[in-house]
Amino acid sequence: MFKQKHILAALLSLAIALITACKKEGDNIVVYTVPKEAKHANAPAMPTPPSTTQPMPMAGVPVESAHADTPSWTAPQDWQAQPLGSLRKGSWKVFNQNGGEIDISVLVFPGDVGGNLANVNRWREQIDLAPWSQNEFNTFAEEILVDNVKGTLVTLENRTDDKAIIAAILPHAGNTWYFKMLGKRELVLAQEYAFKEFLLSVSFPK
Amino acid sequence: MRQLFCIFSSLRLTVLLLACSVLLVFWGTLAQVDLGIHEVQRRFFESFTIFLPVIPWHGHWLHFPFPGGYTIGTALLINLACAHFRYFCPSWKKIGIVLIHGGLAALIISGFLTSLLQVESQLWVSEGEKINYSESSRDNELVIIDTSNPEEDTVISIPLSLIKEPGVVEHAALPFQVESLAFFPNADLGLRSQNPNTPPTLATRGAGVKMDIAVMPKPVTYKDNEPNTATAYIKLTDADGEMGTWLVSNMIDERFPAQTFEHGGKTYRIALRFKRYYTPYWIELVDFNHDRYPGTNIPRNFSSQVRIVDPEASEERPVLISMNHPLRYGGLTYYQAAFANSDTTSILQVVKNPSWRLPYFAVLAIGLGLITHFAIHLITFLRKR
Known part of the structure; x- marks a missing residue:
């Protein structure tokens, strides 16, 4: 026959042991080695922060400037506005009936962030294309004029993997603005005209 | 000690603890509106005490302490065990009761172990990419x-x-x-x-x-x-x-x-x-599929065709992970959770829970106990007739 006090003591001990002994990975510094990791080929070339605290802009409505040097623009009606992070100044998605989608973003950084060739090559890496040399960049990159600002337009297509990027780089007032459209090749090319119209609607504050 | 044992084995205590559980779940559900599920889980169910807003007072709420999930769970476990030994008379006819009580105790213990040991993370992997961490x-x-x-x-x-x-x-x-x-x-x-x-x-x-x-x-x-x-x-x-x-x-x-x-x-x-x-093996995403119902954008199925590359075990094999069909490997479970980047990136929920089998055994023991207990009573009843 069990003695009651022994049973009670055993149960209390078990309960305390369960709670105290099984601690989750605690507050200790851990040191370990890992193999060198391959670079994320699919990581976006430009930051796309997860924060969604800023208000969503409405498609087709010129954006009110949050800051003095943010340009206004008019996005096509079928572009669905997405929440902005603290670095994205514009963000849209376009969906087609087959479930494909493309991502359109506007970002700004001070200076030239490593130069146009470095940025274009990051985008090329993103869609698994070999980097351009300076000569190739000079040959294939187009010059555009947006609101009297000279910029660069590139169309990058990976026909094998069916991916594409059309992007424009506009230097203005010491900053560089990046307008980028990324997604399945067929969809991106279908939106090329709309994207260029969107670029032409960009107006920097005077 | 006898008095303490009587209190812990009291069936009134069982009712009180179950009532507290109901209230805790009720308040926890309401609190999810402001705190989200993970914070509610931490504050309400993975704690010993929670201060609940009970009485409104001049535009504010007066908070009162209430037992948290750990306190209620521990008390229920002790109560179940004490009551079992207090009222139990050793007999083969009571084998069903033993199984039921054992299963219930295992279920409560598995809840503790899950909250203490389970680690959840996410693995983002794009097509053609190999990842060894979540x-x-x-x-x-x-x-x-x-x-x-x-x-x-x-x-x-x-x-x-x-x-x-x-x-x-x-x-x-x-x-x-x-x-x-x-x-x-x-x-x-x-x-x-x-x-x-x-x-x-x-x-x-x-x-x-x-x-x-x-x-x-x-x-x-x-x-x-x-x-x-x-x-x-x-x-x-x-x-x-x-x-x-x-x-x-x-x-x-x-x-x-x-x-x-x-x-x-x-x-x-x-x-x-x-x-x-980190894991000592890699998960490579070969292909991600996002099936929709024809003519609509309504998802029908998500699935990731992955390849496990495990140099330590000299193993390299393809696996299909889809909704409700997770991959269990290396003590981890990989569930298809979401996708991104125009259907080219798969997001897998990775769950490490060393005690994941215990609830299954517990429920099995309770089921067997109920069947056994019912069968013994049925046979005894039929014999009497």
Whole structure:
């Protein structure tokens, strides 16, 4: 026959042991080695922060400037506005009936962030294309004029993997603005005209 | 002791504890509106005491202590065991009761073990990519990585609990002191040129200076789909003096140039990132499929054709992970959770729960116990007739 006090003591001990002994990975510094990791080929070339605290802009409505040097623009009606992070100044998605989608973003950084060739090559890496040399960049990159600002337009297509990027780089007032459209090749090319119209609607504050 | 034993084995205590459980679940469900499921789980069910708003008082709520999940669970377990030994008469006819009580106790214990041992993380993998780690979507770590070795990196992972308050962190593996100057559990990061009224940066090296990033602290969010941007200013000091102060944040991730520095002939990288859980094997995404009902965008099925590459076990095999068909490998379970990047990136929920089998055994024991107990009673009844 069990003695009651022994049973009670055993149960209390078990309960305390369960709670105290099984601690989750605690507050200790851990040191370990890992193999060198391959670079994320699919990581976006430009930051796309997860924060969604800023208000969503409405498609087709010129954006009110949050800051003095943010340009206004008019996005096509079928572009669905997405929440902005603290670095994205514009963000849209376009969906087609087959479930494909493309991502359109506007970002700004001070200076030239490593130069146009470095940025274009990051985008090329993103869609698994070999980097351009300076000569190739000079040959294939187009010059555009947006609101009297000279910029660069590139169309990058990976026909094998069916991916594409059309992007424009506009230097203005010491900053560089990046307008980028990324997604399945067929969809991106279908939106090329709309994207260029969107670029032409960009107006920097005077 | 006898009196205490009588209290713990009381059936009135059982009713009281079950009533408390109902109230706890009720309040916890209401609190999910403001706190989200994970914070509610932590505060209500993975705690000993919770202060509940019970009485409104001049526009505020008066809070009263209430037993949390751990207290109720522990008390229920002790109550169940004490009651069992108090009222139990050893007999083969009671074998069903033993199984039922054993199963219930195992179920409560499995709840404890799950809350204490389970670790959840996410694995983002794009088509053609191989990944050997998953990342927490809520917990962060400050890492200082020695990248000098061409084959492997040595990672020194410092939990955020050590840098939340300003202070110095030292460790035998660190050839310098790590000092937290400021920590922000959540913040917006922006360019100072566009946020001119923000406080001056403390950073003297790295992205914080090069990009002139301004930090704008904001309240912690508990929304499940909105991660907190943990951010800190970290100063490193060696025997020769200050090496510099870096701005680190889980938003300044691999999309930005790595924040590196040289010390003692070695190259180090400093980062604050979502906590990583490495595995000795790789998961390679061969193909992600997102099936829809014809003519609509309504999802019908998500599935990831992956390949496990495990050099230690000399194993390399294809596996299909789809909804309700997770992969169990290496003590982890990989569930198809979501997707991104135009259906080219698969997001797998990775769950480590060493006690995952226990609830199955518990429910099996309870089921068997009920059947046995019912069968014994039925046979006894039929014999009497």
